[in-house]
Amino acid sequence: MNIIVCIKQVPNTTDVRIDPVTNTLIRDGVESVINPFDAYAIEEAVRLKERCGGKVTALTMGPPQAENALKEAIGLGCDEGVLVSDRKFAGSDTWATSYTLACAIEKLEAYDVILCGKQASDGDTAQVGPGISTHLDIPQVTYVKKIAEINDKTAKVERMTEEGYDVVEIPLPCLFTVVKEINTPRMPSLKGMMRAKSAKIAKWTAADLDADPAALGLDGSPTRVVKIFTPEARKGGEMISGTCDEVAKELVELLKGEVV
Amino acid sequence: MASIKVHLEKCTGCTLCVKACAFGAIHMSERKAVIDMAKCTLCGACVAACKFSAIELEKSGGPKKDLSAYKDVWVFCEQKKGVIQSISYELLGEGRKLADKLGVKLCAVLLGHGLEDAAHKLGERGADKVYLADHPALKAYQDDPYTTVLVNLVEEYKPEVLLCGATTIGRSLISRVAIKTEAGLTADCTGLDVDLKERLLLQTRPAFGGNIMATIIAPNHRPQMATVRHKVMQEAAVQPGRAAEIISKAYPEETFASRTKLLDVIEELTNTVNISEADIIVAGGRGMGGKENFSLLEELAKTLGGAVGASRSAVDADWIPYSHQVGQTGKTVVPKLYFACGISGQIQHLIGMQSSKIIVAINRDPDAPIFKVATYGIVGDATEIVPALTREFKRALNK
Numbered sequence: 001m002n003i004i005v006c007i008k009q010v011p012n013t014t015d016v017r018i019d020p021v022t023n024t025l026i027r028d029g030v031e032s033v034i035n036p037f038d039a040y041a042i043e044e045a046v047r048l049k050e051r052c053g054g055k056v057t058a059l060t061m062g063p064p065q066a067e068n069a070l071k072e073a074i075g076l077g078c079d080e081g082v083l084v085s086d087r088k089f090a091g092s093d094t095w096a097t098s099y100t101l102a103c104a105i106e107k108l109e110a111y112d113v114i115l116c117g118k119q120a121s122d123g124d125t126a127q128v129g130p131g132i133s134t135h136l137d138i139p140q141v142t143y144v145k146k147i148a149e150i151n152d153k154t155a156k157v158e159r160m161t162e163e164g165y166d167v168v169e170i171p172l173p174c175l176f177t178v179v180k181e182i183n184t185p186r187m188p189s190l191k192g193m194m195r196a197k198s199a200k201i202a203k204w205t206a207a208d209l210d211a212d213p214a215a216l217g218l219d220g221s222p223t224r225v226v227k228i229f230t231p232e233a234r235k236g237g238e239m240i241s242g243t244c245d246e247v248a249k250e251l252v253e254l255l256k257g258e259v260v
Numbered sequence: 261m262a263s264i265k266v267h268l269e270k271c272t273g274c275t276l277c278v279k280a281c282a283f284g285a286i287h288m289s290e291r292k293a294v295i296d297m298a299k300c301t302l303c304g305a306c307v308a309a310c311k312f313s314a315i316e317l318e319k320s321g322g323p324k325k326d327l328s329a330y331k332d333v334w335v336f337c338e339q340k341k342g343v344i345q346s347i348s349y350e351l352l353g354e355g356r357k358l359a360d361k362l363g364v365k366l367c368a369v370l371l372g373h374g375l376e377d378a379a380h381k382l383g384e385r386g387a388d389k390v391y392l393a394d395h396p397a398l399k400a401y402q403d404d405p406y407t408t409v410l411v412n413l414v415e416e417y418k419p420e421v422l423l424c425g426a427t428t429i430g431r432s433l434i435s436r437v438a439i440k441t442e443a444g445l446t447a448d449c450t451g452l453d454v455d456l457k458e459r460l461l462l463q464t465r466p467a468f469g470g471n472i473m474a475t476i477i478a479p480n481h482r483p484q485m486a487t488v489r490h491k492v493m494q495e496a497a498v499q500p501g502r503a504a505e506i507i508s509k510a511y512p513e514e515t516f517a518s519r520t521k522l523l524d525v526i527e528e529l530t531n532t533v534n535i536s537e538a539d540i541i542v543a544g545g546r547g548m549g550g551k552e553n554f555s556l557l558e559e560l561a562k563t564l565g566g567a568v569g570a571s572r573s574a575v576d577a578d579w580i581p582y583s584h585q586v587g588q589t590g591k592t593v594v595p596k597l598y599f600a601c602g603i604s605g606q607i608q609h610l611i612g613m614q615s616s617k618i619i620v621a622i623n624r625d626p627d628a629p630i631f632k633v634a635t636y637g638i639v640g641d642a643t644e645i646v647p648a649l650t651r652e653f654k655r656a657l658n659k
Contacts, residue, residue: 036589063298091262091302091317094447095439121588123467125447130403130435139519140403142432156523160583161428162536163340164528166400169521180589181582218262218302219320222444225304227475228280231466234614237635247638248648251620252656254636258597258618259540259564259653 001054001152002111005045005078006101006132007038009062009069010122034069037117039076040178043185044147045115046077052150055079057108061089061100067201075188075196082108088206091218094123098131100216103209105136112152114175118143129177139174145181262319264302266293270314280309282472305474323480324442327420330482332367332389333359334419336410337382338429339372340400346495346537347425349385351488353496354452355423356386358461361454365389367419368504371409373399383504385496390504391417397516400525401429404518407436412511414441419483421461423452426487427536438485444478445485448592450492450615461486466615490536491594528583535584540566540597543586543613544574544642547602547623551579553643557601560650563659569593569613571603587612601642605630622646 012033034042045056058073060066061084070081084104092100105114114136116129126142133140141159149156152172159166160179188196206216214220240247273291285299286306293315295306307315335355337348352368359366368387370379372394379390393409414422414437424434426448438445451464455477461484463476478484535541542561544554554568561568569586570579586593588608598616603609605621605628613619614633621634622642631637638645653659 087297088261090300091304094435094445095442098439123447124592126431127435127438127445127447130432131439134407134436134439140432141520142403143428159428161525162534164526166522167524167526169523171519213261214320218317222442222478222481223446223476224317224319224479225308225474226462226477227308227464228305228467229473229475231473234633236632237637239631239637239639241639244640244644244648245652247640247645248652251636251638251649252652255597255618255620256656259657 001048001052001113002109003045003048003054003056003113003115004105004108004111005038005041005056005058005073005115006128007042007058007060007069007073007117008035008120009033009060009066010035010120032065032068034072035117035120035122037119037121037178037180039117039185040180040182041115041117042073042076042078043183044178045113047183048113048147048150049077052152054112057082059084059101059104059108061085061092061097061104067203070201071196071199072188074199075192076186077192081199081201082204083201084204084209086205088213089217091221092216093221093223094125094127094131095222096216096218096220098128099135099220100209100211101128102132102135103211104204105132107204107209110173112172113150113155114138114173116175116177118177118179126177129175133175136175139170140176141168141170141174142177144176144178147176147182262302262317264295264300264307264315264317266295267314267316268292270312272312272314274311276309276311277306277315280305282467308475325482327480327482330418330420332365332417332419333362333421334367334369334423334483335387336422336424336430336434337368337370338425338427339370339375339378342372342374342378344370344378344381345425345427347427347430347488347490348382349495350490350493351423351425352382352385352387354488354493355421356496358421358452358454359388361456362420362459364420367391369410369413371398371406379506380503384498384500384502386499386502387504390506391509392506393509393511395511395516397518400522401433402518402520402522403432403436404520405516406433407440408515408517409509409511410437411440412515413509414483420459422483422485424485424487426489430487434485434487441483442481443483443485444481445487446476446478447487449486449488452486452488460484489592489594491539535567535569535586535593536591538567538593539595540564541569541586541593541595541613541616542566542599542601542646543569543571543603544579544601545571545603545609546573546577547604547642548574548579549602549643551577554579556643556646556650560599560646560653563650563653563657564597566595566597569598571606571609600630600634601646603630604628605633
């Protein structure tokens, strides 16, 4: 089974801080990590390989340093890594990003399953997974919390919903976006880390893809940012003190209007 | 190819752009802005921040199609088991305002089976027209038939704006429709407005976990699509007797073809409300001390008609299922009232709840970061204060 896992390198949000004086983002020394949701996609890809045999290819689009994310993915059990990187991709919104990744996937050998995290922690859009499947014209199931059955023709999976879950049958090749509930990612093994160190990452530019140049990067992105501002910082409010009963009484008085 | 450049004669060296850049790509050299192209992502944040129009983002190509053919504001109305979901009413409330500003009609789109009565309800919620596709294959959500039908409708009637809930269904569906119709799509908007002159939808959303806000437009593409989270917009009021024109659409059978097959729909009944829809959330963290103490939170939630939420550490400790987790790897919630009980307030948790209208924090540690975002803070043991609150609320509500 050929499995592709699409990942993204994102700033570690634990490190993103707001400068209290200027109210702007402090990015100095912010570490880049694999998008937390993609860790579950990587783990599920490796588990699928262990279950059905085959190969896992990790794919990312990003700046040159995104290579590190692919090496990390190899350390976690992926077999190969492909970095799609070019200035021509700068300014890509989710439309152009999913188009670029779909073009890269078409260049790879035939696949059975594509896995993505449900969303990235820096953009939170949840659009790129469905975007890729639409560009490739393959079926998808989003928010997958369990791949209950899978063979080389079909899979039976559980999709998380607001109320519970749906059981969906889907023919391969297909795309899944996965949620945290699907597994507990393993730690990188020593062997994996050694392999990651020496792994060769394939690097593709726009010229390597069979892509329409007008559909790449900012030019291929329908959306544009026109304004950026810092939301009014939420200020710490009133502290209430006293005995348990006193604070409870006071708080109930303050909140009465909200709860009736 | 798109590019960005600094007009040195206009640059005053004010450094606003340096502060606006989330990628650390701009520095000052001899009091002029210099953009490091290796780091720049062409996001446009600096262009928006510059007060002197000194930075220009050049993009090749204009509109590929006649944008003036697109009019009306559409709302995709989600239904489950034939029941219109409350997010749809919230979108109709906001859609009405946008349609009135633009001087166009507000149209609801409803896909399902046996929905004649439900369609009429949408008129009472402000819709002028309802596009109704009624077919057994649309009874429950499936990506393929829903996408095909919505794409057909968009291509035939050409709305200028299409709003959709940022729900499991909405996010899966609208992402596919946006690709197929070559539309711009903005996720999880918290504010919507229009630029009347250019007839642009101004879509404001949080970025970087709510640390900055970005306003996004799609100047050369139609429809302008946006998803909106639960509880962000005000529900449209019911106007009894108000009727919408119902336009029933029939399509050939192949339109409803689905590659996936829905085998079963499982509802996991919990004793509490779904946290993304709750007006009041009582959430607990490690400071609750153990699984057994979560019953205290349930008791308070029940008294207030709210839902129980949790921090990641409480979920990881198996005190409560993942579906209750608030924060970066859980759900983002915007209730009217959020109780953070024994939650220290790590950034990952704050990201998921800091837009709540009122936040009450109860924590033993007076220096816990949660107090920095709390409307009301109480330093103390949540396991003692929560029951006292339940008692007082019961008294106040005569329960």
